[in-house]
Amino acid sequence: MLLIQQIINGVMLGSVYVTMAVAFTLTIGVLNFLNFTIPTLFMLAGMGAWALTAKGVPIIGAPLIPVVIAPIIAIVTTIAASLIVERFTFRYLKMKYGDSTEHAIPLVSSLGFLLIIENLVRIAYGTDPQRFTALEADFTFDIAGLMIRVPQLASLMISIGIVFAVNRALNHSRIGRGLRAVAENPDAANLLGVEANKLVPVIFMLTGLLCGLAGILFAMNYGEVSPQMGEDIGSKAIAGMVIGGLGSIWGAVIGGLIIGVAEMLTIHLFGADTVQVVVWGLLLVMLFFRPQGLLGHNSIGKGKL
Amino acid sequence: MTTAAPLLSLQNVSKRFGGLSVITDVSFEVAKGARMALIGPNGAGKTTIFNLISGFYRPDEGQIVLDGVPIQQLPSRKRVGLGLSRSFQNIRLMPHLSVIENIMLAQQPHAGGLLDMVKPIALPGFRRWQREAEELLDAMGIDTYAGDVVATLPYGVRKKIEVVRALAAKPKLLLLDEPAAGLNAAETEGLTDFLKRIALTGVTLLVVEHDMGLVRKLCDDAVVLNFGAKIYDGPTATVQDNPLVLEAYLGPRHSKTASGASDQKGAHHVA
Amino acid sequence: MSGYMTGILTVLSINIIMAYAIFLPAAAGQLNLGGAGFQALGAYATAFLSAKYGTPSWATIPAAMLVGGLVGGVLAFPLLRTKGVYLVLATFALAEVIAGAILNTTALGGAMGLSVPDYVGANVPMIAAACVTLFVFYLMATRFGLVMRAAHDDDVVTDLLGANVRAIRVVAFALGGALAGLSGALYALAFSFVDISTFNATISIYVLLYVLLGGTQTAFGPILGATFFTLLPEVLRSVLPQVKAFLAGIFGQTGAIAPPDESWRFIILGLLTVLMMIFRPEGLVTRTFIERLKGALRGQGARRKGAVA
Known part of the structure; x- marks a missing residue:
């Protein structure tokens, strides 16, 4: 029974990874770009929501923003930040030779942004974890002795709903079809009149939205935010994405859930210190023996870097 | 026309990508010291042949023999040691x-x-x-x-x-993939002399080229490909007289009206 | 030499060696985002041998290099089968696995860390850094270095020209592992204590960033990058409070002003990274830059034998 409870907890935790893993997989699938700002965007949303409710609007200070509105402002801020990142990683990217380190330029820029955003938040609010007490009451109900927390269940639903919406948008909207065309073959898409330059910001807006939501849901569920909160969660989302397969949205969903469950079971069976070895070991084994992941295509991410 | 063993010979070479057959049963020989052209319309499979010879791809069927050694299973880096060298269409x-x-x-x-x-x-x-x-x-x-x-x-x-x-x-056989692409007339002229000088040092040339002027000045023999199959193998001088070649370049309607049009203008049109 | 100066020189030497450890695979076109893992291997090998068996430093340092080199060499085979994004992820994952394994090994002190009874002064890291620098400069001047640089530009054609790109990359990766091991060993011996949380993903990121910002085309890049980013915080430490005081003065603030946050230096590193990628993505020192410099020294007139065709 305890084991089943841990699996349920794992799925709940996994839903946070899922949302971010989808963000990772979108940028890799369409742009062949491993965006390292995703964990910081996640953190920005969580810390932002906390700061708005506890400290008020940055620089101006007062007034404190009510808990109902703060998350929305935080998500909008995250999307804006993501667009700034787009402007300075992709907009100015010029490939002259196509050699192996040149392809890493956006990745390196995103590492730069990771440092900038995370440390700005540190300077503003310190490095200590903060309690985020948006949900005072803890609704839980149990079915046959299994405890299910309502907020967690809600965030699982929201995560899955978002993934469905994104997937549907990719398959059925004009922009979505354009994006998929770019992912398949950027040159051909260009010839067919798909304006890649106009579609790229869409990916970054989606990234901001997904990370923002994940950050808010995580902060509400686990009641704690810190400038470091993205590092651990973000790297596990990367692991989930790889296991599911780069560029595959449903792969990211499955991978994120696998990581969540694997993490909870590992903690339960071997203790918290071994989580790192299990999660990353799983990823490494996957990369060595089935680099395309569970559902991924063989071609994505093979480009030079 | 050759008495000695050929330097390079392709024997019934075929290559498929997925279900698509790009090279079908192509055989030809390049004699030692020859200057041979490999021509054909766009998409005929010329560069694929080069990639098969130099080792980017492995043929699905057939044999590629360089100076008596079958090379089709060798990794590309070992083929250089046997005297095979190439240039690229887009400079690399x-x-x-x-x-x-x-x-x-x-x-x-x-x-x-x-x-x-x-x-x-x-x-x-x-x-x-x-x-x-x-x-x-x-x-x-x-x-x-x-x-x-x-x-x-x-x-x-x-x-x-x-x-x-x-x-x-120091190759015995030099594969040149469109050496004149993107060059102006004067540069092409210079390149032709340059390649002739190279051939004089004893290096065998196999050239993919669209510029028929260069091909006729440089190469004695030509192999023509169309849709991955060989349609002509013989002297460069008579290549425009071949109805199959004309059809490949100009379409079936022209093959009758233009047959026998071996004058310079027709030749440039082919290019 | 003051204690402050020796401290900085020790850190600088360790960072330069670490920069070359990441530079070697990068020069051959392979990004290693797991540098801290290899550094941890070296540091813990030294710490363990020293604490458990009292092995002297002249033996623990080579042992650390051997461990780093062997792990790098053996893992290079599966690692380098992965390309592009996958290689970045795989090296990143490898470092996490190494850190996790050390964290869970009681013989290595787990989360408590390990005290190192042995100690070396600043001269050892400095001499080691000088040797490593010379070694890498030499390596880049050999045919091995030539093939490495060629593989960075175009691995397919390099292979076609007859070079065994895979072998070259495995060797470059293993040498990088050995150098990272060396820097870890020197860290353990200079600070007499190792703690796995020191060798975290952030370190891997910093090292990769300053190597790329320095430039991977020549051996000048890493030493410049490492020096710049080791000395930057020290410079900022003295300059930033003055800037802040000056700004505060403009806004009419007086009295005691708290020194600025440590985090500013990371923001500056981040900003420089973003700006560099926009304006000079090949790094500060490029091949062309070196040639121009040589040309300038030689005099423009002698540069060309004749007119360009």
Whole structure:
């Protein structure tokens, strides 16, 4: 029974990874770009929501923003930040030779942004974890002795709903079809009149939205935010994405859930210190023996870097 | 027409990508010392043939024999050692290496031993390979400063350097993929003389080229491909008389009206 | 020499060696985002041998290099089968696995860390850094270095020209592992204590960033990058409070002003990274830059033998 409870907890935790893993997989699938700002965007949303409710609007200070509105402002801020990142990683990217380190330029820029955003938040609010007490009451109900927390269940639903919406948008909207065309073959898409330059910001807006939501849901569920909160969660989302397969949205969903469950079971069976070895070991084994992941295509991410 | 064993022979070579057959049962031979052209309309499979010979792809069927050695299963880097060297349609020099370093890189089959790998290449007392590369550049009339980084050089010069790089491996057979692409008339003229000089040193040439002027001046023999199959194998001089070739280039309607049109203008139209 | 100066020189030496450890695979076109893992291997090898068996430093340092080199060499085979994004992820994952394994090994002190009874002064890291620098400069001047640089530009053609790109990359990766091991060993011996949380993903990121910002085309890049980013915080430490005081003065603030946050230096590193990628993505020191410099020293007139065709 305890084991089943841990699996349920794992799925709940996994839903946070899922949302971010989808963000990772979108940028890799369409742009062949491993965006390292995703964990910081996640953190920005969580810390932002906390700061708005506890400290008020940055620089101006007062007034404190009510808990109902703060998350929305935080998500909008995250999307804006993501667009700034787009402007300075992709907009100015010029490939002259196509050699192996040149392809890493956006990745390196995103590492730069990771440092900038995370440390700005540190300077503003310190490095200590903060309690985020948006949900005072803890609704839980149990079915046959299994405890299910309502907020967690809600965030699982929201995560899955978002993934469905994104997937549907990719398959059925004009922009979505354009994006998929770019992912398949950027040159051909260009010839067919798909304006890649106009579609790229869409990916970054989606990234901001997904990370923002994940950050808010995580902060509400686990009641704690810190400038470091993205590092651990973000790297596990990367692991989930790889296991599911780069560029595959449903792969990211499955991978994120696998990581969540694997993490909870590992903690339960071997203790918290071994989580790192299990999660990353799983990823490494996957990369060595089935680099395309569970559902991924063989071609994505093979480009030079 | 050849008495000695051919330098290169393709025997019933086929290649498929997925379900698509790109090369179907192609056989031809290149005699030692020959200057042969490989021509055909766009998408006929010329570059694929080059990629099969140089080892980018493995043929699904058939044999490729270089100087008596079947090479179709050898990794590409081992084929260089057997005397096979090539240039590329789009220049593929190393942009961050200097001219001389690009040339020295191609000496690899002769200087790739463990000891050679760890010896300095540009220090006093160790300049043997550098001198050799410089001599080759001089002999080929490349008068650009050899220390210049390739990325900074104009297109025409890079195009020539790529041919010289292919020569630095001291090949018996040199594959040239559209050496004149992107060059103006004067540059093409210069290149033709340049390639003739190379052939005079005993190197066998197999050239993919669209410029029929260059092909006729440089090559004695030609193989024509269309839709991955060989449709002509013979002297360059009579290639325009072949109805199959005309049909391939101009479509079935022209094959009757234009047959026998072997004059210069028709030839340029083919190009 | 003051204690402050020796401290900085020790850190600088360790960082330079670490920069070359990441530079070697990068020069051959392979990004290693797991540098801290290899550094941890070296540090813990030294710490363990020293604490458990009292092995002297002249033996623990080579042992650390051997461990780093062997792990790098053996893992290079599966690692380098992965390309592009996958290689970045795989090296990143490898470092996490190494850190996790050390964290869970009681013989290595787990989360408590390990005290190192042995100690070396600043001269050892400095001499080691000088030797490593010379070694890498030498390596880049050999045919091995030439093939490495060629593989960075175009691995397919390099292979076609007759060079065994795979072998070259495995060797470069293993040498990088050995150098990272060396820097870890020197860290353990200079600070007499190792703690796995020191060798975290952030370190891997910093090292990769300053190597790429320095430039991977020549051996000048890493030493410049490492020096710049080691000395930057020290410079900022003295300059930033003055800037802040000056700004505060403009806004009419007086009295005691708290020194600025440590985090500013990371923001500056981040900003520089973003700006560099926009304006000079090949790094500060490029091949062309060196050639121009040589040309300038030689005099423009002598640069070309004749007109460009």
